[in-house]
Amino acid sequence: MIINFWGNLKELLWPPFRGQKRVEYDLTRQASVKDIIEALGVPHTEVGRLIVAGQEISFSPCGCNDPNPYLVREIYPERQLAEIVHLFGIKGQFKPLSRCLRCNGLLQPVGKEEIIEQLEPLTKKYYDSFRQCLGCGKIYWPGTHRDKMLLVLNRYGDYHALD
Numbered sequence: 001m002i003i004n005f006w007g008n009l010k011e012l013l014w015p016p017f018r019g020q021k022r023v024e025y026d027l028t029r030q031a032s033v034k035d036i037i038e039a040l041g042v043p044h045t046e047v048g049r050l051i052v053a054g055q056e057i058s059f060s061p062c063g064c065n066d067p068n069p070y071l072v073r074e075i076y077p078e079r080q081l082a083e084i085v086h087l088f089g090i091k092g093q094f095k096p097l098s099r100c101l102r103c104n105g106l107l108q109p110v111g112k113e114e115i116i117e118q119l120e121p122l123t124k125k126y127y128d129s130f131r132q133c134l135g136c137g138k139i140y141w142p143g144t145h146r147d148k149m150l151l152v153l154n155r156y157g158d159y160h161a162l163d
């Protein structure tokens, strides 16, 4: 990865990087941005602004459980999920499929009879368990897409049953 140091920060870098604005850093292990910057000699408290991929982010004030700025190294979405779950120790703490894909509203179980008018004929015929978004009203039911997603999520975090 490439890190650019502005202002006086360049002078805090260890040799041989001292005075260089642009430092190339080999990512050989999992590390937060804070760890990397400190490994190069710059105390993170000296850093005024931290910009990653064009967006300003902040260090957490203490080094405890708050998520630090972190560079995800995996390329594929499934492995990125595993990396994040592992890093922050949040296995079993998230509830997949509890929110609407369209508006992020909370989903709530809804009786089939309440929404039967809105269902396609085959959905009406084959499904009995439905949930509806409290935000936009979109209706969800167990389907093959959902099963595939749960398979992926189950591999990396304990899935909290929703039904």
Ligand SMILES: [Zn+2]
Pocket: 100, 101, 102, 103, 104, 105, 133, 134, 135, 136, 137, 138
């Ligand atoms: Zn919604």
